[in-house]
Amino acid sequence: MELQEFIANFAAQMDETDPSEITASTAFHDLEEWSSLSALSIIAMVDEEYDVTLRGDDMKNAVTVEDLFNTVKSKL
Amino acid sequence: MAFLRFNGIRVAGVAACVPEHVEPTVSTSTAYDREAYMATTGIIEKRWSNEFTASDLCQAAAEKLLEELSWERDSIDVLIFISQTPDYILPATSCVLHGKLGFRKGCMCQDISLGCSGWVYGVTTAMSLLQSGVGMRRAIVLSGDARKAAYEEPDQLFGYAGTATAIEFDPDAVTSPIYSEVGTDGTGYDAIIRPQGGTRNPIDEHTFDLVECEDGRMRHGMQTRMKGMDVFAFGITTAPKSIKQLAKTAGFDYQDYDYFLFHQANRKMNEVIRTKLKLPEDKVPYSMTYFGNTSSASIPLTLVTQLRDKLTGTCARLIGCGFGVGLSWGTIAFEADHIVVPELIEL
Numbered sequence: 001m002e003l004q005e006f007i008a009n010f011a012a013q014m015d016e017t018d019p020s021e022i023t024a025s026t027a028f029h030d031l032e033e034w035s036s037l038s039a040l041s042i043i044a045m046v047d048e049e050y051d052v053t054l055r056g057d058d059m060k061n062a063v064t065v066e067d068l069f070n071t072v073k074s075k076l
Numbered sequence: 077m078a079f080l081r082f083n084g085i086r087v088a089g090v091a092a093c094v095p096e097h098v099e100p101t102v103s104t105s106t107a108y109d110r111e112a113y114m115a116t117t118g119i120i121e122k123r124w125s126n127e128f129t130a131s132d133l134c135q136a137a138a139e140k141l142l143e144e145l146s147w148e149r150d151s152i153d154v155l156i157f158i159s160q161t162p163d164y165i166l167p168a169t170s171c172v173l174h175g176k177l178g179f180r181k182g183c184m185c186q187d188i189s190l191g192c193s194g195w196v197y198g199v200t201t202a203m204s205l206l207q208s209g210v211g212m213r214r215a216i217v218l219s220g221d222a223r224k225a226a227y228e229e230p231d232q233l234f235g236y237a238g239t240a241t242a243i244e245f246d247p248d249a250v251t252s253p254i255y256s257e258v259g260t261d262g263t264g265y266d267a268i269i270r271p272q273g274g275t276r277n278p279i280d281e282h283t284f285d286l287v288e289c290e291d292g293r294m295r296h297g298m299q300t301r302m303k304g305m306d307v308f309a310f311g312i313t314t315a316p317k318s319i320k321q322l323a324k325t326a327g328f329d330y331q332d333y334d335y336f337l338f339h340q341a342n343r344k345m346n347e348v349i350r351t352k353l354k355l356p357e358d359k360v361p362y363s364m365t366y367f368g369n370t371s372s373a374s375i376p377l378t379l380v381t382q383l384r385d386k387l388t389g390t391c392a393r394l395i396g397c398g399f400g401v402g403l404s405w406g407t408i409a410f411e412a413d414h415i416v417v418p419e420l421i422e423l
Binding site for chain 1: 105107108112113116290291303304305306308309312313344345348351352
């Protein structure tokens with residue numbers, strides 16, 4: 001899996017955040033629109049795109065988008 | 077997997093009862109507003125009342141169903157009550173209901189402590205008992221939850237409902253087989269939990285101290301908390317797998333079924349499940365819009381409120397699938413052949 005593709009998939013789940021704001025180093029928990037509801041969208045996206053089941057702790061422990069990418073990659 | 081097959085058994089009728097009081101969705105968080113919450117959960121309003129227990133709602137549903145089926149009360153061999161809000165810690169609420177409903181003394185009664193998967197478990201258990209019983213013919217399965225506010229804040233997600241399902245065994249009847257698949261992942265036991273009040277953490281002077289939960293909300297020890305993301309991930313992976321596994325083992329194409337009654341978790345979760353199974357929208361009815369997540373009542377409540385007109389006087393093939401607290405899941409595939417469905421009862 002590619003980091004750039006993961007970033008694009010991540011950005012597509014956001015309703016209000018401009019996709020250009022989402023980069024590998026984005027601390028996604030700090031995004032203005034981020035909430036527990038956004039986390040569900042990301043879990044659903046990862047399930048669909050990568051067939052990987054993320055747990056709540058995976059979401060919490062990841063700081064940046066790249067962290068989450070690495071978590072998903074480790075579960076492939 | 078635990079896979080079961082039943083012959084000569086039919087679902088004879090389903091009834092549901094909800095409190096009359098309508099509670100609209102409001103935002104209780106600063107993190108998102110009412111509209112965002114409704115868009116994700118799909119819940120506009122729910123039924124809520126502090127007047128009734130789950131058993132009260134189930135009793136009303138059972139009485140109406142027995143009346144419309146013209147089933148004599150002394151003809152019931154099995155009574156199962158599924159709930160996580162029983163009347164008492166002991167005795168079993170099924171015993172209390174047995175007395176109130178006036179069933180005969182030869183009736184087998186038991187409680188099952190399950191939530192979202194509970195209806196499938198209860199119906200599967202009742203069918204197993206009838207199939208292995210000697211001369212046992214009729215079972216009533218009651219399921220639902222009503223968290224009286226002594227314990228729980230009026231939660232945004234959960235509505236209250238009680239339901240009754242009538243099951244009949246006739247060894248000579250020509251019926252389509254009923255298939256069921258049930259399972260458990262007990263490592264997730266604390267994903268949805270009311271931590272105190274049992275023997276593990278008995279009630280003490282600190283039980284009602286408010287502590288901050290994972291979602292930032294304050295709750296005391298008798299209130300239920302949920303690891304929302306874990307439950308979400310569990311639901312979207314387990315429900316599609318369970319349905320596919322059941323279809324494979326039983327040897328049918330699940331796309332041939334007419335309606336899919338999913339536990340009404342929240343719209344976002346259910347839509348992911350529907351999409352993964354490639355099911356058209358018109359095969360997947362929702363009751364959560366006006367009734368919320370109704371725990372073990374959700375599948376029969378959806379049948380009563382969304383399919384009553386469509387099932388009257390006809391035969392349809394249904395799949396019911398519940399998943400949640402436990403963690404526990406179950407899928408059942410059955411024919412609803414001229415089943416009796418009384419109008420929704422409101423107390």
